[in-house]
Amino acid sequence: MPGTSFFHQARNNAWSNHRLYGVCQKLTDQELDTKRTPFSSSILQTLNHILTNDWYYLDALVDGGRGRGCFADEMPFAAIDKLAAAQRDTDMRLMAFCEQLNDKDAIRSVELVREDASKTHDTVGDILSHLFVYQTHQRGQVHALLAVTSQAAPPLDDYHLEYDTPFPGIDFSALGRKGA
Template sequence: MIEAGYVRQMARYNAWQNRQITEALTGVDDDVLRADRGAFFGSIMGTLNHLLWGDTLWMSRFHDRVPAPAVPPSEHLTFTPTFAVWSAERFRLDGAMRMWADTLRSLDLKRRLSWHSGTMNRDFRQPLETCVVHMFNHQIHHRGQVHAMMTAAGLQAPVTDMVFMPEDE
């Protein structure tokens, strides 16, 4: 399905996208970030927290150096209390994701991952590569929602086209 090079590329893309979002939203009033914009998770901040919480959960399953989220699923929309805390935690997790991806071998992706979903209240077992693709697709989906909410709020949304990602990212 995928190779380790794909994971490294997507980890780079994820970090680049999150860095651009951070730069674009730094200094934006908290009321703008928390305004309900009719998206699935309501606000820009709620969606960013959902993404960070989900990425933290998946990475804790993939890599033993990433601890599981410190809050239960019911609190994912308030995972971080402020944009500044979100920015710091996002930067930390994106670095951990890139370091994990840099050590990954294609063969590692063929193993099966087992976990218990508290949300679904059942056990799952899937190929790691399927779970990794899911994590990256989940990021792209919800960052698209953030992009739309930024645009609707009159904010400058970042470039999202992977083909324009700088080589040094």
């Protein structure tokens, strides 16, 4: 079993994004761009938001130097295919990071610069835990928004159990990784 339990969460994160993008890429431009509810922006904006948050936290974890610059453009991708490719690349980098992570790395302190320019220090483990919960929440919003489109929302809860194995196995093959 590579790395820590965070590796499995990173795989689940990549798998969930892959499934969600598989459906979102079938939507019309109008379905992607329409603001649906007060709590959420459009599907495309929400997917861009997920990506920029991934960029921010992954950058902090690897001391990449971009910091808040990850949010300079709130909509870095207007085309769903380019957004999907960028998300996939980011998911692969996050999996690679988590695959190499060990228990000592998980307690390493990382500086985060917040919106108000204040600085906080959190452990790698705390940041990853936050990131995976936050991404689950944001994907849940997209999942709900899909209910009023031409496409059915994909199942995102069939990941670890034996009877679910064929589904993530197929998806992981498409991602160039071994199945669940």
